[in-house]
Amino acid sequence: MKRGYAEISASVNQLNRSDTLSVGEKATMGETTTADTGQNTVRRNVSMADVAQHAGVSSQTVSRVSNGMPNVDEATRERVVASMRALGYRPNRAARSLKTGQFKSIGVIMFTLSTFGNMRTLDAIAMASAAAGYTLTLMPVPHPTQGSISGAFSRLNEQAVDGIVIIFEAHVLDDADFALPRGVPVVIIDSDAGDAYTVVDADQALGARLATEHLLELGHTNVFHVAGPTASFSAMRRLEAWRSTLAGAGITAPTPLHGDWSAESGYAHGLELAKNPEVTAIFAANDQMALGIMRALHQSGREVPGDMSVVGFDDTDEAGSFWPPLTTVHQDFSEVGRLCIEKLLGEIEGTHERPGTTIVPTRLVVRDSTGPYAG
């Protein structure tokens, strides 16, 4: 099917292999259609018409070869491919999109790349999109809290993507002064945006419950929580599940402390918690804060896990190498990203699926930062 393309890319590769990058040589390689003047400063792009003339076929046949259509004679295809090769033909994506109305591109809106989960999810999204033949267009939004978000969203109001993935705390969607263009499929990660949207997310509540239960099963009489920012939906759901799990065990949850996801904020709260002898088990809302907490505990002379148990959330690559190796909740970001694209492509290409929420299970990974209550 895609035979035509493979041939082309291979050919262009060969041509370029020994060259350094240069601008403007292309026009001298093949004949331009109209301009026979010696001025090679004209440098028109090689179009299908050029290839067609070179190969002695119609431009429509070139189009068929370019798109791997089956109804082209093998000899003709080879001749066209050879001409593409000789002229250095490269399809013009803009023209194709204009004609077809499809952009073969998925937009990703995110506030920051600088969190483990976002990055890992984006990676999965990129791979899944590429596999489906879609390009990924990044649409970063500088300042989540600012009201001036709409500026960054102006590009959304251009027709440039077939669908959009939103990776951030969705309640920003409510009060911010922007909205999505209509008619564009959207999938949201990390939110409980509700039934109006298609949502994919890891099972935050399950993870928080597993973490809390794990600590209770170890005999701890209470579990303290260092939560994420209140502005984060996932943070709030972890907090809620922690609270209800404790309630289910007949325990009144202590006042949660709110960090900002950073290890530094975990460290600050850790120093406070270390002072309190009643605290023997801490559930941190992410691994970074757990790391900061453990540093504070080390510094305060409280043994982990002998004197204090700590559980994180995310299962970053490094969590198993912390000291001690961190018990944490594993989130399958790759699966979230994959499903995300699957749902989005379903809306773009296929059946108008009903919006809804897809939950990916989380699981507890027990390592060495948790131990039995030694009270």
Next chain:
Amino acid sequence: MKRGYAEISASVNQLNRSDTLSVGEKATMGETTTADTGQNTVRRNVSMADVAQHAGVSSQTVSRVSNGMPNVDEATRERVVASMRALGYRPNRAARSLKTGQFKSIGVIMFTLSTFGNMRTLDAIAMASAAAGYTLTLMPVPHPTQGSISGAFSRLNEQAVDGIVIIFEAHVLDDADFALPRGVPVVIIDSDAGDAYTVVDADQALGARLATEHLLELGHTNVFHVAGPTASFSAMRRLEAWRSTLAGAGITAPTPLHGDWSAESGYAHGLELAKNPEVTAIFAANDQMALGIMRALHQSGREVPGDMSVVGFDDTDEAGSFWPPLTTVHQDFSEVGRLCIEKLLGEIEGTHERPGTTIVPTRLVVRDSTGPYAG
């Protein structure tokens, strides 16, 4: 200048604010140009011609308003904007690109997002691109070592981006069976691709020298090195600078150990190094491996920094929260990303700058994982 755009996006926002996402309503809002049939399943896109007719002007005037051209009467502009608003006009990026020959998009080629440096750099690139009005198109490459890279590069042979940033070990460029299309500006990060390319990178050699000198100044008689994979240029340059720094001090460098950047590989090498009483100072080629090394040292009963000093590379967000807080080399990834786009835009839009290498300084951040030689 951009006044037209701001108006438009604001307007579309208002229209959409209270709506849930829906497909196909747009056509019912305004009048379609040709189709007066009751079938609103036609759903043509609103074009400039539609807006022009609605506003009673020519489509060229609509174009001028859309592009913020100054030579439009204020009253006319307002009328056109009102029509855009009423019809829900969204510019068609493909048509614009086809006409102008510019895509206002920068392609980023990378093997994986899953390293701290790549992610941070990408973040900076995204912000810088957005600030310049360019979209970022991700072009992930699944398997760095495979020879079948060309398949993933087929999109590169489409005209779809104005320039390309490559974030990976550049020697893959040499032996892999692909090459970049000609005429497209390219900037490479993390490589010594040579004078033929425009290269931006952090000063790997300086960082490695600073790290090694720091350990020597603390009195250590030798510095062991856990390097990155030999396939990585940056790893090799750190290794080389480490070796030459030792040589400058009259010390024969011990055989370097090669990890794969992961904490696990650092742990494995750390266990070996811990056994050797001659080892009192270790320079790890990144923070993750340093973390793994420190875990191995803790486990082996060797005190850090009392008994063993460890230096990392990168200065990840968590390095300061390791136990003990890690002395490491800070790389300014944000600056690298920013410069990268600056150089690229220079080649795309402006003067044909000569290719060359731009180096961003690194600096040593001394924390608690290094101490005086206690031999």
Next chain:
DNA sequence: AAGATGCATGTTTACGTAAACATGGGGGAT
């Protein structure tokens, strides 16, 4: 006051592609 100049706006055209429709010839079914 007459021509020159500037400015807002309109008209024509082409960018490169692929869908829709058209054509013509070869092979299979009857």
Next chain:
DNA sequence: ATCCCCCATGTTTACGTAAACATGCATCTT
């Protein structure tokens, strides 16, 4: 042998935009 259909290929057209050129009116220069 006749008809029909399939298949490879060609022709026409339109996608939405902005550059280039054209027009007509008002203001400025001398």
